[in-house]
Amino acid sequence: MKAKIILSFVFVILLVGTVYAITEQQRDNLNRTLDMVKNDKVKYEKVLLLLEKKDIDLSDEPDLKDRIEDDKKRLGIDTKYPEKEFFSPSKKGFPWIIGFVIMGLVSIFLVAEIERKKGHIIRLHQIAEFHGVHKPHNDLNKVDDYVSECMRFGYPTDKIESTLLDKGWNSEKIQQVLGEIKLRRYIIDTMKKGYTKEQIREHLVGANWSEDVVDKALKALNA
Numbered sequence: 001m002k003a004k005i006i007l008s009f010v011f012v013i014l015l016v017g018t019v020y021a022i023t024e025q026q027r028d029n030l031n032r033t034l035d036m037v038k039n040d041k042v043k044y045e046k047v048l049l050l051l052e053k054k055d056i057d058l059s060d061e062p063d064l065k066d067r068i069e070d071d072k073k074r075l076g077i078d079t080k081y082p083e084k085e086f087f088s089p090s091k092k093g094f095p096w097i098i099g100f101v102i103m104g105l106v107s108i109f110l111v112a113e114i115e116r117k118k119g120h121i122i123r124l125h126q127i128a129e130f131h132g133v134h135k136p137h138n139d140l141n142k143v144d145d146y147v148s149e150c151m152r153f154g155y156p157t158d159k160i161e162s163t164l165l166d167k168g169w170n171s172e173k174i175q176q177v178l179g180e181i182k183l184r185r186y187i188i189d190t191m192k193k194g195y196t197k198e199q200i201r202e203h204l205v206g207a208n209w210s211e212d213v214v215d216k217a218l219k220a221l222n223a
Contacts, residue, residue, distance in 0.1 A: 027061065027064060030051075030064065031064070031067075033047060034047065034067065034068070034071065038071055038075075039075075041075040041076065041077060044071060044072075044075055044077060045077055048068070048072075048077070120155065120159065121159075121163070123153075124150060124155060124159060124160065124163040125163060125166075127146060127149060127150060127153075128146055128163060128164070128167060131143075131145050131146040131149070133146045133164065133167060133169070134167055135167060135168060136167070136168045136169050136170065140173060140176070140177055143164070143169070143173070143174070143177045144177050144180065144181065146160075146164075147160055147164075147177055147178060147181055148181055151181065157178060160178075161174050161175075161178070179213075180213065180216070180217060180220075183204075183209075183213065183214070183217045184217045184220060184221060187200055187217055187218065187221060188221065197218055197221075200218075201214055201215075201218060
C-alpha cells in the first residue's frame with residue numbers, strides 16, 4: 001500500500017507541468033514522496049530513477065537538490081548519473097530539438113523545391129506562349145525555337161517534351177525536333193574538335209542518317 005502511495009505521488013509529479021521545470025505542486029508532491037521513502041534506500045533509488053527517466057529538471061530547485069544529495073549521502077546511494085547530468089535539462093530532449101530543427105529545415109527545403117518546380121513549369125508554359133507553340137500547328141520551326149531556348153535556360157528535355165505534350169503536340173513531331181537539335185549540337189561539338197562540315201556530313205550519312213536531315217542541320221548552322 002505504501003509503495004502505491006509513493007508511486008501515486010510520483011505519477012502526479014510527472015503529469016503536472018512540463019518536463020523542464022516543476023511547479024509548486026510538483027515540488028510539494030516530491031517532498032512528501034521523499035519524506036515517505038527517506039529511510040528506505042531501495043525505494044529512494046526507485047524515486048530517483050523515475051525522476052531521471054522522465055527528465056524532471058531540478059536545476060532551479062537548489063533546496064530540493066541539497067535535500068536529495070543529503071539523503072543520498074545518508075542512505076549511501078551512489079547513482080550512476082553525475083549530479084551535473086542528473087539535474088540538468090533533459091539530455092534526451094536535446095536530440096529531439098535537433099530532430100525538429102532538421103525536420104523543419106527539410107520541410108522548408110521540400111516546399112522551396114516544390115515551388116521551384118512549379119515556377120519552372122509556369123516558365124516553360126510562358127515560353128511556349130511566346131514562341132507560339134501553345135497549341136499544335138504545322139510550323140515545326142517554332143517548336144525548334146522553343147525547345148532550343150528552353151535548353152539554353154537549362155531545362156531538361158523530358159520537362160520540355162512533357163510541356164509540349166500538355167499543349168497537344170504529337171510525340172513523333174517532338175522527337176523529330178529534339179533529334180534535329182541534338183544533331184546540330186553534335187555537329188557544333190565535332191567542328192570544335194577540328195573536323196570540317198564535309199567530314200561530319202560524310203560520317204553521318206555513312207551512319208545511316210538521312211541526307212536531307214543532315215543537310216538541314218548544316219544549313220541551320222549557316223543561317
